[in-house]
Amino acid sequence: MAIFKVFRYNPESYEIARFQEYEIPDTESMTVLEGLYYILENIDPTLAFRSSCREGVCGSCAMHINGEYRLACETQVSDMGHNVTIRPLAHMKIIRDLVVDLTPFFDNYEKIKPYLINSGPVPDKEFKQSPKERKRIDHHVDCILCGACYGSCPVLATDSAYLGPHALLKVLRFVDDSRDDAAYERLAYVATDYGIFRCHTIFNCQQVCPKDLDPTGAIGKLKMKAVKGKLLGKLKKTGT
Amino acid sequence: MFYDIVIVGGGLAGLRAAIAAHDAGVESVAVISKIHPVRSHSGAAQGGINAALGNHPEGHDDSPERHAYDTIKGSDFLADQDAVEIMTADAPRIIYELEHWGCPFSRFEDGSIAQRPFGGAGFPRTCYGADRTGLYILHTLYEQVVKRNIEVLYERFVTKLAVRDLHCAGVVVQNLHSGEFEAIGAKTVIFATGGSGRVYSVNTTNSHSSTGLGVAIPYWAGIPLKDMEFIQFHPTGLDGSSILMTEGCRGEGGYLLNNKGERFMKNYVSEKIMELGPRDIVARSMQTEINEGRGFEDRYLQLDLRHLGAEKIMERLPGIRDIAMNFRNVDPIKEPIPVHPAMHYTMGGIDCDKNGQTVIDGFYAAGECACVSVHGSNRLGGNSLLETVVFGARAGKHAAGQVEGMSSTPDEEALNSALKAEKDRFKMLRETDGTENPYDIKNELARIMMDKIGIFRSQTDMESAVDEIKRLRERYEHIRAIPDTGKFNYDFLWVTEIAGNIDTALAIASGAAARTESRGSHFHLEHKKRNDEEWLKHSMYTFKDGAPEISYKSVTVGKYEPEERKY
Ligand SMILES: Cc1cc2nc3c(=O)[nH]c(=O)nc-3n(C[C@H](O)[C@H](O)[C@H](O)COP(=O)(O)OP(=O)(O)OC[C@H]3O[C@@H](n4cnc5c(N)ncnc54)[C@H](O)[C@@H]3O)c2cc1C
Ligand code: FES
Numbered sequence: 001m002a003i004f005k006v007f008r009y010n011p012e013s014y015e016i017a018r019f020q021e022y023e024i025p026d027t028e029s030m031t032v033l034e035g036l037y038y039i040l041e042n043i044d045p046t047l048a049f050r051s052s053c054r055e056g057v058c059g060s061c062a063m064h065i066n067g068e069y070r071l072a073c074e075t076q077v078s079d080m081g082h083n084v085t086i087r088p089l090a091h092m093k094i095i096r097d098l099v100v101d102l103t104p105f106f107d108n109y110e111k112i113k114p115y116l117i118n119s120g121p122v123p124d125k126e127f128k129q130s131p132k133e134r135k136r137i138d139h140h141v142d143c144i145l146c147g148a149c150y151g152s153c154p155v156l157a158t159d160s161a162y163l164g165p166h167a168l169l170k171v172l173r174f175v176d177d178s179r180d181d182a183a184y185e186r187l188a189y190v191a192t193d194y195g196i197f198r199c200h201t202i203f204n205c206q207q208v209c210p211k212d213l214d215p216t217g218a219i220g221k222l223k224m225k226a227v228k229g230k231l232l233g234k235l236k237k238t239g240t
Numbered sequence: 241m242f243y244d245i246v247i248v249g250g251g252l253a254g255l256r257a258a259i260a261a262h263d264a265g266v267e268s269v270a271v272i273s274k275i276h277p278v279r280s281h282s283g284a285a286q287g288g289i290n291a292a293l294g295n296h297p298e299g300h301d302d303s304p305e306r307h308a309y310d311t312i313k314g315s316d317f318l319a320d321q322d323a324v325e326i327m328t329a330d331a332p333r334i335i336y337e338l339e340h341w342g343c344p345f346s347r348f349e350d351g352s353i354a355q356r357p358f359g360g361a362g363f364p365r366t367c368y369g370a371d372r373t374g375l376y377i378l379h380t381l382y383e384q385v386v387k388r389n390i391e392v393l394y395e396r397f398v399t400k401l402a403v404r405d406l407h408c409a410g411v412v413v414q415n416l417h418s419g420e421f422e423a424i425g426a427k428t429v430i431f432a433t434g435g436s437g438r439v440y441s442v443n444t445t446n447s448h449s450s451t452g453l454g455v456a457i458p459y460w461a462g463i464p465l466k467d468m469e470f471i472q473f474h475p476t477g478l479d480g481s482s483i484l485m486t487e488g489c490r491g492e493g494g495y496l497l498n499n500k501g502e503r504f505m506k507n508y509v510s511e512k513i514m515e516l517g518p519r520d521i522v523a524r525s526m527q528t529e530i531n532e533g534r535g536f537e538d539r540y541l542q543l544d545l546r547h548l549g550a551e552k553i554m555e556r557l558p559g560i561r562d563i564a565m566n567f568r569n570v571d572p573i574k575e576p577i578p579v580h581p582a583m584h585y586t587m588g589g590i591d592c593d594k595n596g597q598t599v600i601d602g603f604y605a606a607g608e609c610a611c612v613s614v615h616g617s618n619r620l621g622g623n624s625l626l627e628t629v630v631f632g633a634r635a636g637k638h639a640a641g642q643v644e645g646m647s648s649t650p651d652e653e654a655l656n657s658a659l660k661a662e663k664d665r666f667k668m669l670r671e672t673d674g675t676e677n678p679y680d681i682k683n684e685l686a687r688i689m690m691d692k693i694g695i696f697r698s699q700t701d702m703e704s705a706v707d708e709i710k711r712l713r714e715r716y717e718h719i720r721a722i723p724d725t726g727k728f729n730y731d732f733l734w735v736t737e738i739a740g741n742i743d744t745a746l747a748i749a750s751g752a753a754a755r756t757e758s759r760g761s762h763f764h765l766e767h768k769k770r771n772d773e774e775w776l777k778h779s780m781y782t783f784k785d786g787a788p789e790i791s792y793k794s795v796t797v798g799k800y801e802p803e804e805r806k807y
Binding site: 113 | 275276278279280281283284293335336339341342344345347348349350351352353369372375379383384386387417447449480481483484562563566567677679722723725726728729730731734
């Protein structure tokens with residue numbers, strides 16, 4: 001048996017935010033996501049939470065579980081000591097229960113031009129990229145855009161203009177891609193007070209990333225590259 | 241709201257269709273999806289995508305023709321050969337295009353896209369990005385959608401098509417963000433809603449979002465389904481959760497072992513093929529081992545990767561290792577992975593042609609929800625991702641070519657009547673005084689499907705499945721009321737999905753019970769041989785009075801005369 005304490009809130013109605021307790025029988029080898037489904041299907045059909053893949057790859061189910069941002073589908077109830085307290089991702093408007101409004105999260109992602117830019121001629125076959133070059137973007141490309149880093153970042157708590165760890169990690173993913181030729185343009189865009197220089201190197205994002213990625217490290221690298229680009233005179237203008 | 245082209249689905253097929261429509265000059269395109277596009281099930285694809293690039297040292301003699309032959313043979317000759325040839329011929333171009341858009345494929349030493357062997361293929365032709373190929377392609381396509389500024393309406397749940405006089409006028413959605421129903425008009429609607437795995441509930445490798453509703457909606461609107469009885473069981477679902485352990489595990493050299501420690505596949509296929517047989521044959525062999533007492537706990541077998549070594553596992557199969565550790569507490573570097581066959585793929589789907597067109601004017605289908613048909617009765621691994629991008633692009637482009645001549649006036653009457661129907665249904669679900677828990681019905685359905693429409697099928701079982709599903713259909717009439725939560729009413733969503741699952745399951749079971757032969761994934765215990773004389777034909781399902789009316793359609797045979805499948 002496990003106790004789930006789940007954050008409930010509907011800004012539409014006059015209820016106040018509260019934690020609701022549910023008792024779930026038989027939680028042997030059950031994930032937190034399965035527990036939430038158990039509640040929805042058997043106890044309380046009003047509970048709202050996102051999910052899809054149930055295998056840690058779609059990024060739907062990032063939430064605050066027992067003090068840390070995690071993917072509900074990858075978290076075993078037994079590892080939480082059969083006492084599970086769940087809250088939604090922070091820094092975003094709560095739409096209902098565990099569902100938050102991800103608009104700022106995706107807006108920031110879109111701002112950094114999250115697509116390959118290559119102005120040269122397109123080859124008949126593939127762009128050649130050596131395994132070594134490919135390795136440089138290893139892991140950055142594994143981001144599932146779950147928002148755990150965003151929720152954990154204290155800077156975003158007070159400054160929603162900050163691009164955020166997910167967007168900046170994505171910048172490095174393209175800067176480090178041998179096929180992309182817009183590195184300096186990208187660096188110029190993020191070398192600002194709402195970009196890389198807004199990061200206080202607190203490491204929360206790195207600590208919570210369910211895919212073990214390192215946005216903090218990525219931001220550090222971007223800072224170095226931006227400074228170097230500036231010294232070389234290649235970073236013409238910062239910001240846009 | 242009115243668009244030239246509305247695409248329902250933000251997976252690979254939907255996004256590729258949107259890009260094609262946009263690039264063909266249509267500005268008014270919207271992608272509608274019940275989840276954000278990057279959450280789509282396509283992102284869970286692991287092993288890779290097929291194209292005869294010939295990059296692998298042992299693949300230099302590969303060609304689109306060889307790819308076509310393998311696909312047709314794999315399909316047990318039920319695929320339409322002209323469609324297969326289009327797909328395999330277009331494969332290299334479409335893969336290079338993904339690469340040019342930034343897809344981070346793994347690489348060979350010479351800098352070319354890496355390829356690995358997959359089941360049922362004569363050459364190593366499966367292009368991959370570690371074991372996260374689907375994630376990489378999905379994100380790459382979404383990036384291209386962002387680049388083009390294509391409108392994406394996410395968390396819009398499509399529940400009905402507006403169809404009048406054999407013409408599709410648009411869709412009805414519940415906007416999850418507001419809880420309101422909306423009619424969205426369109427000159428053309430393209431369905432790219434993915435597979436139906438959740439008809440089998442937890443016994444599938446598929447996401448929660450891969451339900452039968454995506455094919456049920458057009459089916460209810462009068463568009464026939466095709467070849468629904470062909471359900472692919474993937475040989476290696478992780479014991480317990482059925483999460484997929486990619487075929488790439490065996491492609492990289494992994495073994496399947498029974499409880500005697502024996503590589504039992506040698507008893508079923510030639511020693512040259514071993515674990516890399518096509519999925520239908522490997523899944524049946526595994527089930528036979530389990531049924532005959534050579535499994536573990538009468539339930540699973542072992543997928544052994546240990547001999548590949550830590551380095552190769554970490555480099556090529558890192559996601560598999562994470563999943564095995566997270567969900568089954570097994571580190572594949574140190575121990576074999578417990579696996580059993582699990583429902584994986586729906587070969588059948590919405591009947592459409594090579595451009596995705598259906599019998600209804602202005603309605604197209606692409607991707608796993610569609611049945612073109614390139615997979616026939618058994619799909620080869622790596623061909624589904626390929627199908628989504630090739631036929632997604634074709635549907636988007638073809639639709640774009642048609643919109644010019646189509647009326648720009650929304651068919652308000654059709655849209656309003658569909659909208660009203662959905663609002664009424666919602667009200668009815670709100671106010672009903674039924675007592676059945678809808679999720680009990682969902683679980684019961686999954687049990688029936690697993691027990692009776694599984695890998696080995698007997699006539700009695702299949703017929704009783706049909707009867708039982710019909711009874712569930714009646715029980716569904718008496719479900720308890722849904723709450724009115726306003727925004728994000730997930731109970732309404734899942735309860736609607738269950739209605740789709742029931743009718744999709746009924747089509748699957750009815751078609752299976754009717755087909756008295758064995759072909760590809762459909763293995764009939766009383767008719768164990770393929771029977772081309774009577775059954776070299778597609779099953780067609782039309783929704784009539786709550787049940788499928790079954791008819792048949794001929795298969796396009798081309799260069800390759802059906803022959804006995806030997807591996
Ligand atoms: C675990 C796993 C691994 C796989 N690995 C491989 C592989 O390595 N190689 C390969 O070739 N194939 C693989 N496959 C198969 C392949 O991934 C799928 O067939 C393919 O991704 C389907 O893509 P799609 O675009 O058709 O649908 P999906 O990616 O499933 O997208 C469906 C979209 O439709 C939307 N949608 C559905 N219903 C509605 C509705 N009612 N209203 C609004 N929106 C709706 C969803 O939100 C989603 O955006 C794998 C499958 C699984 C399950
Ligand atoms: S449900 Fe996909 S990451 Fe958890």
